[in-house]
Structure formats: structure tokens, C-alpha cells
Amino acid sequence: MSDYGLNAEVNNETAAAERKSVNERRKEVENAILGILEENFPDISWAKRYKGFQREKGISGSLVNSRTHFEYDAKTQLVATSTYALIISDPDNTETVDAIADEAFELLNNDDLDGKVTDGLITDILYGAAPNKEEAGSVLMWYEVKYYV
Secondary structure (H helix, E strand, O other): OOOHHHHHHHHHHHHHHHOOOHHHHHHHHHHHHHHHHHHHOOOOEEEEEOOOOOOOOOOEEEEEEEEEEEEEOOOOOEEEEEEEEEEEEOOOOOOOHHHHHHHHHHHHOOOOOOOOOOEEEEEEEEEEOOOOOOOOOEEEEEEEEEEEO
8 A cells, every 4th residue: 555645645744844934035036126226225114014105204215015815836845926016206306216217127027136036026116206297206116026925
């Protein structure tokens, strides 16, 4: 009689025990994203939020996890796809947030965040300007990353 089924179960349990929790992996990814942003844009006040963004007096940036979707690419390989809203706001229009968004796009798009994710893609960029202003005062970027859990 074959013990294949029993060994497969033991291997699945071992793999599950060795994996980090979903929450731990999400935090690793978020910290990697914030680390890149803080390193490359030190003059911007960055914050991780779970709901919207908080408007500040000066230029600020928010990273908001809007959604995380899970699926298996193999029997034991759980893949998470997280969609983040990256919001950059300058209420005084003293900075060119559209240029900052271009730089952030170049930094994050198709970057593996030092191995933390398998794929990262900026899917959309929305620009916002205050009435009677020609320059964008805020930018919303949708950033989608895939990573193994």
C-alpha cells in the first residue's frame, strides 16, 4: 500500500508551518515600498494608512492597501495580489507632484522590491489640480504587487 497521500499531507503541513503569515508578508511588502519612497523622497512626509489619506500642511504621501486578493498557483503556493493607492498631495502647489509621480513610477514599476515581490506594476495615475491652478496638486497612483505568502 502506498504512503504517498500521508507524505503529501505531512509535506503540506511542514510547508505551511515554514511560511510566514499573510499579515507578516503584507507588512514586509508595505515596509519595502515605504522604504524606497522614504529613501528617494526624503522631503515628503510618508505614512502607511488603511483608509484614505490625511491631508497635511506640507507635501505628504500616503500608502493605502486598498485590496488584497489570494489564489493558488500550485497546490501549496498561495499568491497574494495587493493593490495599493499611493497618494502624493501638496496643498500649496509648491512642488511639482506630477514630476514626483514620474520618478515614483520609474522607481516602483517592474521592480521586485529587493525580492519581496515577484511583480510590481503601476496600473493607473490620476492627477488632480485645485480650481484656478494649472499644476497638479495631488496624484493618485494605483500600484499592484504580487508576492508569495
